[in-house]
Amino acid sequence: MLKVDYLSVRGLSPLSFEVAARQCLAIEGPSGSGKSRLLRAIADLDPADGYVFLEGVERREVPAQQWRRRVRYVATEPAWWARTAREHFPSTGRLERLLSSLALEPDKLDAPLAELSTGERQRLGLLRAIADDPQVLLLDEPTSALDPPTGALVEELIKFQILVGRIVVLVSHDAAQIGRLAHARLRLLAAEAPRANQSAAA
Numbered sequence: 001m002l003k004v005d006y007l008s009v010r011g012l013s014p015l016s017f018e019v020a021a022r023q024c025l026a027i028e029g030p031s032g033s034g035k036s037r038l039l040r041a042i043a044d045l046d047p048a049d050g051y052v053f054l055e056g057v058e059r060r061e062v063p064a065q066q067w068r069r070r071v072r073y074v075a076t077e078p079a080w081w082a083r084t085a086r087e088h089f090p091s092t093g094r095l096e097r098l099l100s101s102l103a104l105e106p107d108k109l110d111a112p113l114a115e116l117s118t119g120e121r122q123r124l125g126l127l128r129a130i131a132d133d134p135q136v137l138l139l140d141e142p143t144s145a146l147d148p149p150t151g152a153l154v155e156e157l158i159k160f161q162i163l164v165g166r167i168v169v170l171v172s173h174d175a176a177q178i179g180r181l182a183h184a185r186l187r188l189l190a191a192e193a194p195r196a197n198q199s200a201a202a
Helices: 035-042 064-070 095-101 116-129 146-164 177-180
Strands: 003-007 013-021 023-028 049-054 071-074 137-142 168-172 186-187 195-197
Touching: 003 035, 013 023, 013 186, 023 146, 023 177, 035 071, 035 168, 035 177, 049 137, 049 146, 049 186, 064 071, 071 116, 095 146, 095 186, 116 137, 137 146, 146 168, 146 177, 168 177
Parallel strands: 023 168, 023 186, 071 137, 137 168
Antiparallel strands: 003 013, 003 049, 186 195
């Protein structure tokens, strides 16, 4: 269980909500409403007052690096600190299968990242995030740079992550995607207190 309790993110009223394992919560709202800031605060990447608990343990009780291994933020355009993607991946026998699931050729791992398309880097960033099995995935527009067929592959991978017990918090402007993936929704409204709609997605 991921529990957010009176989390105070810049520009937003304090937020409280819960997301259980095998559930996806969609964060909706106009550009600038604070969706990405909220995800980054949950991941403890940006300072924020309030509390975030994972399985009853509050983020400040855990070393930051350990928390971020459990609660993984995946940006729209992931950051890279080495020349190739392979240098960012842990050793795992699942790597080829993960690449295949998103229609990525193995040679993309050793290509200079600067030569890859935005969509290829976006897919590799998602695979990097799940390769060491975090408990929570915070996904910020995970298909924004992808065409519909490739976006559908990403959605299938997200569904599988939910099926095997991950907690997913998804930011998306795609209402149809939210309808396919989300079990509940939280809408952030500019200049107003956010309101949550906990009804199941159709």
